Amino acid sequence: MLAGRRRDNQEGRRRNARTIWRVSRILTAVAWPYANGPRHLGHVSGFGVPSDVFSRYMRMAGHDVLMVSGTDEHGTPILVQAEREGVSPRELADRYNRVIVEDLHSLGLSYDLFTRTTTRNHYAVVQEIFRTLHRNGYLVARTTMGAVSPSTGRTLPDRYIEGTCPICGYEAARGDQCDNCGNQLDPTDLGAPRSRINGETPRFVETEHFFLDLPALADALGSWLQTRSDWRPNVLRFSLNLLEDLRPRAMTRDIDWGVPVPLPGWQEDPNKRLYVWFDAVIGYLSASVEWARRSGDPDAWRAWWCDPDARSYYFMGKDNITFHSQIWPAELLGYDGRGAHGGTPGPYGQLQLPTEVVSSEFLTMEGRKFSSSRGVAIHVRDVLDRYDADALRYFIAVAGPESQDTDFTWAEFVRRTNDELVAGWGNLVNRTVSLVAKNVGSVPEPGTFIDADAALLDATKTAFATVGDLIERHRQKAAVQEAMRVVGEANTYLSHQAPWKLRADDPERMRTVLHVAVQAVDDCKTLLAPFLPHSAEEVHQLLGRRGAAAPGPRVEEVADLDGGPAYPVITGDYAATPAWASEPVVPGTPLAPPTPVFRKLDPSVVDEELARLEQRAAE
Numbered sequence: 001m002l003a004g005r006r007r008d009n010q011e012g013r014r015r016n017a018r019t020i021w022r023v024s025r026i027l028t029a030v031a032w033p034y035a036n037g038p039r040h041l042g043h044v045s046g047f048g049v050p051s052d053v054f055s056r057y058m059r060m061a062g063h064d065v066l067m068v069s070g071t072d073e074h075g076t077p078i079l080v081q082a083e084r085e086g087v088s089p090r091e092l093a094d095r096y097n098r099v100i101v102e103d104l105h106s107l108g109l110s111y112d113l114f115t116r117t118t119t120r121n122h123y124a125v126v127q128e129i130f131r132t133l134h135r136n137g138y139l140v141a142r143t144t145m146g147a148v149s150p151s152t153g154r155t156l157p158d159r160y161i162e163g164t165c166p167i168c169g170y171e172a173a174r175g176d177q178c179d180n181c182g183n184q185l186d187p188t189d190l191g192a193p194r195s196r197i198n199g200e201t202p203r204f205v206e207t208e209h210f211f212l213d214l215p216a217l218a219d220a221l222g223s224w225l226q227t228r229s230d231w232r233p234n235v236l237r238f239s240l241n242l243l244e245d246l247r248p249r250a251m252t253r254d255i256d257w258g259v260p261v262p263l264p265g266w267q268e269d270p271n272k273r274l275y276v277w278f279d280a281v282i283g284y285l286s287a288s289v290e291w292a293r294r295s296g297d298p299d300a301w302r303a304w305w306c307d308p309d310a311r312s313y314y315f316m317g318k319d320n321i322t323f324h325s326q327i328w329p330a331e332l333l334g335y336d337g338r339g340a341h342g343g344t345p346g347p348y349g350q351l352q353l354p355t356e357v358v359s360s361e362f363l364t365m366e367g368r369k370f371s372s373s374r375g376v377a378i379h380v381r382d383v384l385d386r387y388d389a390d391a392l393r394y395f396i397a398v399a400g401p402e403s404q405d406t407d408f409t410w411a412e413f414v415r416r417t418n419d420e421l422v423a424g425w426g427n428l429v430n431r432t433v434s435l436v437a438k439n440v441g442s443v444p445e446p447g448t449f450i451d452a453d454a455a456l457l458d459a460t461k462t463a464f465a466t467v468g469d470l471i472e473r474h475r476q477k478a479a480v481q482e483a484m485r486v487v488g489e490a491n492t493y494l495s496h497q498a499p500w501k502l503r504a505d506d507p508e509r510m511r512t513v514l515h516v517a518v519q520a521v522d523d524c525k526t527l528l529a530p531f532l533p534h535s536a537e538e539v540h541q542l543l544g545r546r547g548a549a550a551p552g553p554r555v556e557e558v559a560d561l562d563g564g565p566a567y568p569v570i571t572g573d574y575a576a577t578p579a580w581a582s583e584p585v586v587p588g589t590p591l592a593p594p595t596p597v598f599r600k601l602d603p604s605v606v607d608e609e610l611a612r613l614e615q616r617a618a619e
Helices: 002-014 041-060 076-085 089-106 120-135 214-226 233-245 276-295 318-336 380-386 389-399 410-439 451-472 476-497 507-528 533-542 604-618
Strands: 025-030 064-071 113-116 139-148 161-164 191-195 203-212 252-254 272-274 311-317 356-360 363-365 406-408 554-558 567-571
Touching: 025 041, 025 276, 041 064, 041 311, 041 356, 041 363, 041 380, 041 389, 041 451, 041 476, 064 089, 064 276, 076 089, 089 113, 089 380, 089 554, 089 567, 113 276, 120 139, 120 276, 120 318, 203 252, 203 318, 214 233, 214 318, 233 318, 233 356, 272 276, 276 318, 311 318, 318 356, 380 389, 389 406, 389 410, 389 476, 389 533, 406 410, 410 476, 410 507, 410 533, 410 604, 451 476, 451 507, 476 507, 507 533
Parallel strands: 025 064, 025 311, 064 113, 311 356, 363 406
Antiparallel strands: 113 567, 139 203, 161 191, 252 272, 554 567
């Protein structure tokens, strides 16, 4: 079973782990992509690649990682899109669930389980959390004013209403919060409210909903946030500011697509469902429960959720900070009975709060905000159809929106691919393996090392601590730059030592230089494996290594555990993940002439892609 293989593998790698932490369980909770269309680069730059780099490194460092997510499939946007396409909400969710699974798998994201929110397991977990919150007194029914579309009669969710913020005057504030000043709002607070769907003025009617009593959880939330001193400053500041205007927040909706409200008198009503953001964040827990059930040990998830020593990291874009530093922690605190109303945990036991909310800023494209509806988007599958997955992963790692908004341009993508991946890392691999294959045929036995040899080997070995520390602190841009700096040192070493000039006059020195170069390439391969897993596997094979350098995910078609329809999941067996350490190369290992690891891109790519973008925007 998966859980058994995981434990065996962890015991083997713990002996080799080199990390500033003691070995612990790491939950990587990755934002749930919404299943109303294919995902674009802006999405995966925030939640996808950063979470995978972190998880891959943590596995290599010997930690026991559980990486979970899935497609978010409830709420009004699904209904609107399904109606537009003339299909049922379930049909739409099924289609885009499969598209997103294929895309994230192709990108190499190493989920232990990527599932969906329309499983019966998810419904059961969400409803249990709701029942316990209600029993503990943190969900209270009250009458409020709900927004309705005059033309369709359909309820408009808060996020589908825009207007002028009454606090700062921002004219594109949403009905749940103002993105300009960060304050929580209600749709009725907005000046000149309008529907984002068709621009009409909504009609407000009385309706009854359950509200999460955030004021009763404010002290507990504040006490917890005050302990989060090592978060990214922008995330912590935003989260603390949210405490200044906490008010009860509706957790149900007048809608017929979603998780039923599990209380008598409510669950029979076909037009009352739980708020999509109430159930989506619970997906981290329900996915962990599903993973455990599929592993053969139904309680295995508890090691990541109930143990105070376990760590949990939530990866997302900055527009979702509210739900992960306020709503989700409030749900957990209320479930545990740690608010002003007291209470006791439900059957899942006391659940631990996030260790860190790791939020990225926004990625723009050619100076414009990503917008699929306006044709301003580059979908993940379009990029992967034409370019290497690791080229995209590298761009996101080295130039992504880690701590500030950044811009994706095709010119910069081509430049970094050609000048850094091809001319830097790819060139080091190609000429090192070519020289060994041509002049020796196998990894040579070294002679006596001189200062230059020792300096390079010391640089590659020292980099493991430096790069690892940066990844642990979510400074991935600095981490990949440090790894590429070491690649540059290895290229400089090879050029200065010029082993191709030594074959006739000093073959022993030539073999020593080539041995050192092969060791440096192998070390750099490991340093870059969390960022570039596909090419790490290629380099691993070129160097004659056995096993895997960066085990990848797979897609499986599975049956719903509780009798629902079958669906695809991303999962994987990462037991072969190597240690985060330098592994001595073995003299005598045969090396054959290599093929290039990366493809050089023609400059014409820029004009071609810009033309595609303009054509899409015009359609």
